Amino acid sequence: MNQETSIPTVPGIKPEAAGAEDVKRFTVDLPTNLHVALKMRAATLRLSMREYVITIIEAALNEQKDKE
Numbered sequence: 001m002n003q004e005t006s007i008p009t010v011p012g013i014k015p016e017a018a019g020a021e022d023v024k025r026f027t028v029d030l031p032t033n034l035h036v037a038l039k040m041r042a043a044t045l046r047l048s049m050r051e052y053v054i055t056i057i058e059a060a061l062n063e064q065k066d067k068e
Contacts, residue, residue, distance in 0.1 A: 038052070038053070
């Protein structure tokens with residue numbers, strides 16, 4: 001719990017973002033070369049890996065929804 005704002009803290013999530021929406025955490029084991037490629041692409045786009053992965057997942061889900 002953040003003493004100044006009374007917002008519960010979530011590990012790995014900025015306190016100001018913690019109350020914005022519900023979040024779920026999941027872990028994916030990646031081959032090292034895929035992890036490095038993901039990290040490099042995210043950096044090239046000036047995104048965190050979290051932001052980039054969320055963008056990729058949203059795009060894939062929207063693409064799939066459009067096909068249905």
